[in-house]
Amino acid sequence: MMPISLSPQDTMALWVTFKLAVISTTILLVLCAPAAWWLAHTRWRGKVVVEALVTLPLVLPPTVLGFYLLLLLGPRGWVGGTLESMGFNHLAFSFTGLVIGSMIYSLPFVMQPLTNAFQATGTRVLEVAATLRASPLDRFFTIVAPLARRGFLTAAVLSFAHTLGEFGVIIMVGGNIPGQTQVASIAIYDHVEAMDYQSAHALALILVILSFSLLLAVYGLNRKFKVVGVGS
Secondary structure, three states: OOOOOOOHHHHHHHHHHHHHHHHHHHHHHHHHHHHHHHHHHOOOOOHHHHHHHHHHHHHOOHHHHHHHHHHHHOOOOHHHHHHHHOOOOOOOOOHHHHHHHHHHHHHHHHHHHHHHHHHHHOOHHHHHHHHOOOOHHHHHHHHHHHHOHHHHHHHHHHHHHHHHOOOHHHHHHOOOOOOOOOOHHHHHHHHHHOOOHHHHHHHHHHHHHHHHHHHHHHHHHHHHHHHHHHHO
């Protein structure tokens, strides 16, 4: 096996990747929790449209999603153009643009586990808590969140691991700027293109080990939660 050694640029690419995964996953969990709760309990007939939109990134080619995000966030786009008219920089080829693209691309991996977890909690226990005058926030944080912890854990790990391997959306929205928007997947591609397989192997192996470890942890913890739930 080839020895694992990382150049400073590869180390920076890993750092950008981890930072992107942490930030996008954290924001997604905060924003998706109320949306998933609504989606799990609403009886609105248009719910199917929302579900289709949330799931769309799963079937849409990443380059297509990245292309339209580039148009939206670029200097001539609605978001990027508005920002520039206000004296700010547009978001294309920036780390902020990466976060936005990553969040949209990973949206199904957070929404679906949370929605399923909220549906499984039911409403009976919340109705009992309401009769005891517990506020909606108290009910969510003391009842819903603990009951849905498996869903939160699964959503967090899937989103984080999915972000580690993003390529198409990232290259379209952020480009390949070392230290700013170059992530590990793009660095691997650059190494393969330059026939530097040893450097590509080092980065790829780190991502494989990390992704496998994350999935192993979530399966193990979910099994532990299930056993505890049955035993209690």
